[in-house]
Amino acid sequence: VCSSDLLHWAAYSVLPEGEICHELFETRMQQRPPASPNIIQVIESMKQALARPFNSVGSVLFKDRPPAEREHMQVTVGPLGDEPSELATLAQVIHKLLIEPMMVAPLRELLARREIAFDEKMKPVALFRRLLSDRLDSVSTDELLRSIELLNSLRVRSAHTVSGTVEEEFQRAGMTPGPFDVRAAYAFLVDSLAAASEQIGSVLV
Numbered sequence: 126v127c128s129s130d131l132l133h134w135a136a137y138s139v140l141p142e143g144e145i146c147h148e149l150f151e152t153r154m155q156q157r158p159p160a161s162p163n164i165i166q167v168i169e170s171m172k173q174a175l176a177r178p179f180n181s182v183g184s185v186l187f188k189d190r191p192p193a194e195r196e197h198m199q200v201t202v203g204p205l206g207d208e209p210s211e212l213a214t215l216a217q218v219i220h221k222l223l224i225e226p227m228m229v230a231p232l233r234e235l236l237a238r239r240e241i242a243f244d245e246k247m248k249p250v251a252l253f254r255r256l257l258s259d260r261l262d263s264v265s266t267d268e269l270l271r272s273i274e275l276l277n278s279l280r281v282r283s284a285h286t287v288s289g290t291v292e293e294e295f296q297r298a299g300m301t302p303g304p305f306d307v308r309a310a311y312a313f314l315v316d317s318l319a320a321a322s323e324q325i326g327s328v329l330v
Contacts, residue, residue: 216279
């Protein structure tokens with residue numbers, strides 16, 4: 126390509142305004158593209174982490190439920206505007222992908238194997254709480270489940286009228302107080318779920 130063409134195309138190849146993100150710096154300037162999984166891959170990693178204690182005893186925790194195309198698009202794009210109500214809608218989708226495919230039977234089997242009492246009416250998150258309570262004190266258990274409880278409360282908010290605000294729910298879950306940014310809150314939710322899933326899997330193995 127001649128120099129005049131290079132200059133022409135360079136005029137249309139500019140970086141977006143704002144600070145240079147870590148991934149852009151590593152990829153374009155250091156020639157070291159970092160691992161950058163998409164949200165569906167992150168959710169799959171969460172499931173793998175939560176399933177680790179069950180895999181070790183030859184059990185399968187999750188039903189095979191690939192995301193529908195619409196769900197894939199929703200969680201990948203994230204919030205489209207600055208309405209906190211969008212977070213409740215997105216939480217409902219993540220709940221469908223992460224919590225709803227959990228099967229109760231493997232959780233009950235692991236509890237029985239470890240001789241931990243449980244109520245037959247308990248749902249997956251409550252059964253996980255029983256497993257964690259056998260290894261951790263109540264404060265640590267609450268801390269580990271805080272992001273999952275946030276996900277559930279946002280899901281409920283998407284279908285019902287509840288008291289309080291979305292902002293208050295995120296602050297109770299540990300998000301730093303301050304001007305509420307919907308996209309930052311979405312990132313906080315996903316990152317918190319990923320970290321919690323990894324820790325839960327490690328504690329229960």
